[in-house]
Amino acid sequence: MALESRLELKLQQKLVLTPQLQMAIKLLQMPQLELSQTLTQELVENPFLEELTEVSSKEEMTKEERESSEPDESAQRDDSEIPLEKLMAFSSAEDYFDERSYDGRDLGYFTPDNVTQPSFEYFLSTSADLFDHLIWQLRLSREEENVRTVGEIIIGNIDENGYLKMTNEEIAEVANTDTETAERAVRLVQSFDPPGIAARDIKECLQLQLKTLRLEGTLVETLVAKNLDMLGKRKYPQLAKLYNVPIDDIMAAVKIIEGLDPKPGSNFSSSAVNYITPDVYIIKTDNGYQIVLNDEGLPRLRISSYYQRLLSQKNAIPKEDRQFLEDKLRSAIWLMKSLDQRNKTIYRVTECILNFQRDFFDKGVNFLKPLNLKDIASELGLHESTISRVTSNKYLSCPRGIYGFRFFFSNAIPSDSGEISATTVKQMVKKIIAEEDSSKPLSDMSIVDIFKSQNINIARRTIAKYREELKIPSQSQRKR
Incomplete structure (x- = not known):
């Protein structure tokens, strides 16, 4: 077989995870605290990103709006301000501060040489480990x-x-x-x-x-x-x-x-207590339930107008710097788009969970229904992996408490009246054991019989598994 060189043209489809897509996936599965740290780091590394604050919002106001909102300077002037002519007449700084402290307002800027100020470390309170x-x-x-x-x-x-x-x-x-x-x-x-x-x-x-x-x-x-x-x-x-x-x-x-x-x-122990920060709030109103995304602690981002103007000038910066700024601009725009997409996806998933588990929010944990990721994915037209990333390490706050998103997903256990959630069964096991006679605690088989009387078929080993997950001791260890 002879060897030869030739050109060939092929057409093929390939799915490639670009850095931008990887960033979007990474942001989607981040919890609240980790997202805040990531955005803060992006603010440091990307010059096109700025944090929108009240001061920057005020700078974007029109001239007439600023003049109408700003108080009169003459009203802000301190009556005790010393005129420039009198200030020039002072021969030394000590004379000036003596004049300022005549009414008892000692500014404390000068300290005698023989007095040593205590270190700030003495004012820090620390507990001994x-x-x-x-x-x-x-x-x-x-x-x-x-x-x-x-x-x-x-x-x-x-x-x-x-x-x-x-x-x-x-x-x-x-x-x-x-x-x-x-x-x-x-x-x-x-x-x-x-x-x-x-x-x-x-x-x-x-x-x-x-x-x-x-x-x-x-x-x-x-x-x-x-x-x-x-x-x-x-x-x-x-x-x-x-x-x-x-x-x-x-x-x-x-x-x-x-x-x-x-x-x-x-x-x-000196270890700090980490409190759960919910990613979503579900608030009950007169018209039903309202979903509010928690943006507390997250920096509000915007594109820097200064670097936009700098990039619009063709000959203002060298070619290498322009390329750098263009890359940072694309990264900033994609980051903001990914954040917006993340918020929309979390909102849609929360709304879908609210619709599926409406009885839980209205009546309590005993009315939790069986639910899996596939149900949410089919309802929203998304992939199961996307739903998994959204519900991973995220928490939801509602009038009944703070729950992880995964709390609302559980397997189905058959019963004569239909399927029942495994989470509901766990709560029923917990309630049955809490109400038992401590001198004659119930065995796992006795709990199975109680469920059978309620037309719920469940195996003894399943009861033992749920009891261990709830960290409830065995029958002999519960006896008093």
Whole structure:
């Protein structure tokens, strides 16, 4: 077969994700906080983007509107303003400020040389974390220097819940000392506040707290040391029989144990609490429901008129700079179009969810209907992946609370009266268990029978699955 060179013309269709399309997809799935950070970054990088503020809105007003809205300058002038002639007559700056402070208005611009102003750091309020709290107690202790040095290593290896994650041998190896010194340092740190600190496990943590309460050698300490598993399973009659004591004594000991803190270090946690910011508000009005997109915290963008004028001048800037500005202009326009498309898509999806789940908004969670992404996609003429991006990591606020968009999507469970939402079944399981007799808790099979009496067919393993998702203990653990 001979080799030859030739030109061929082919026609083919290909779907390519351009950078602009990738940006639109990325913006669509961003939650509120991440979108705000992205827009702020775009404001820094793109000169064509400006944040629209009240001041910039006022600059766009006509001359007559500005003159009518601005107050009279003579009315704003301070009566105490010193004329220019009198200002020139002052021989020094000290004379000027002496004149200004004659009526008691000391501006505080000058300070005598012998007075030192305090640092602004002294005015900052900070709460001590667990490490600082323990180090402070360690420095007040009267132990030997080598023990306190090992104590610092121990404190540095205590986790946020207050547990020590090192053995005595590991401590001795890191501190280059013997295990006896390491043990002394551990006992020293365990004597600090909060009680139970630097324990290796939950049992030791509770025992240290009982030691602080001077309950060593009592029934409470015995139950913690030997029967913690039985306490977790609430086998109180068996414990009373085992130790030959009245069950009231067991219950009194249990009450003391329940008052102990299994995570003594959590009260010193400095982690910030992140609150949910809803992306959409559904407000109930006299005429029905109103959908409002949340734009709080998002910068309002506009195209810079200055760079538009600069780009319109043909010979004002070099060719390379013009190319750069043209690229940034296209990027800015596409960003604003993508934001507008994002808002419209979220609004349409929210409106569709409102129509599908109208009974939920009117009557409550028991009236939630089965719904999947395909139903919304078919209704709006969009792809399921688009609906998935819209509903991912986004929240909706309505008169019944704040819910994630995915809350409104659930599988269908058959019943004699029709299909019922799995979310509704979970709420029914939660309600049934909340109303049960704590001395005779219901088994999963008993809950299945209750559903069958309501013409809802559901398997026992499904009840167990929903109970675990709701973080509800098993029958034996709920017994009191």
